[in-house]
Amino acid sequence: MSNFIWKQEVCGSGFGYSRVVLGPIEWNRDVDFVPDPGPWQRNHKLPYEPEEPFYTHNFPPLVTGPSVDPPPREPFGPPIPLFARLGLHCYNLQKGTDLQFVAVHKIYTWITSICSYLVMLEVLDPIRNSCCEFETDVRHAVENIDCLSAIITRLEEGRWYGFNKDVVDFFFKGAMPEWMPEGALTETEKLQCYEMKESEVEEEKEWLHLYAELALFSLWQSKLEELESAKPFDLRKIIVRTKEDVEPKKKVKAENAIFYISFKTRCGQECYGIIRKTTDGMPEHLSLEVKCLM
Incomplete structure (x- = not known):
């Protein structure tokens, strides 16, 4: 089967590896429906250890830009908002956090014998009342009739670790x-x-x-x-x-x-x-x- 790589920039509510990017959000000014955050949001970094206590009294209220309608949904294709939320669910489940979905910014798609989606999204930390960038990678393939298999794993330092089904x-x-x-x-x-x-x-x-x-x-x-x-x-x-x-x-x-x-x-x-x-x-x-x- 031929290999394809697609890059998309989207907005929506939006599974694979999950990690929080430890750095400021790189906002794409070419996408006019992405809310324009204040400077304090662009410089926010989510702590690497979510178990550390969060303090909210020194943080200003969340600032968002004007409300703009996202582009229309395609009737066919992968449900990227669903995949993104599942990736975020995986992270919250294992880390004990409560990060909330805000918007999808970019999608990278690889199609081989399986479909892989690297989704970059914006999430809200309700405790600190601030936003950060989050990445999740989803791979899925239909292995049996009417049965879907999806793998959520983490990419670390440029290395990909597959899911080891042998130890399940x-x-x-x-x-x-x-x-x-x-x-x-x-x-x-x-x-x-x-x-x-x-x-x-x-x-x-x-x-x-x-x-x-x-x-x-x-x-x-x-x-x-x-x-x-x-x-x-x-x-x-x-x-x-x-x-x-x-x-x-x-x-x-x-x-x-x-x-x-x-x-x-x-x-x-x-x-x-x-x-x-x-x-x-x-x-x-x-x-x-x-x-x-x-």
Whole structure:
């Protein structure tokens, strides 16, 4: 297959490796829909260790430029905003941060036997009330019919580290499961399964909606307009299955888990998403395998 490299500059809400760029934001003045930050924002650097305490009393309020409509969405092509948010979710999940998506600035696309997307985006640190640049790299390929596999890893000092599937627990390998296995909620299996409570779903709804959207994308990869019109989703029932012997609420954040998410689209279509999340032990490495049943 021929190799292509594409470079795009876009704005939108917007998966692969994740890292925060430790330097000032390089704002592209040729893109008229990018908000013009104040000088204090351009010089902000996110601390390398997010565990360090943040202090907000010396920071001025967030400054944004005039509101400008982004360019129209293409009806076909990758859902870059979804990929960017998933990359940010991976970083927040492993670092314990709460960085929030603001806008996509640039996209670099490589197409070989898989599709790779390097997305540069702007994120907001709500604690410091300031913005910084964030990069995320997403690679995905359709390995089976109606099943999408996506890899989120980190690029470090110009070196690329692939996701090592050989070290993934055998329980989370092989063909994707269908809907909830029979007997999974019986007494002998309760250690592995946990049904999220309504309050927990509300607390984690942002990334649960991302998982539901990714599941539907695996089914509607060439129908981005339909995917957008199907939102917002109504999350109905969420069951987490994992081997980690931890208290029920912590199963949601397990490194290796299978999520069974039943949800309704805005028009009332019942959907059943299966999301298998695994890691290979490397920092900021995450694999998501998804399928959707209707």
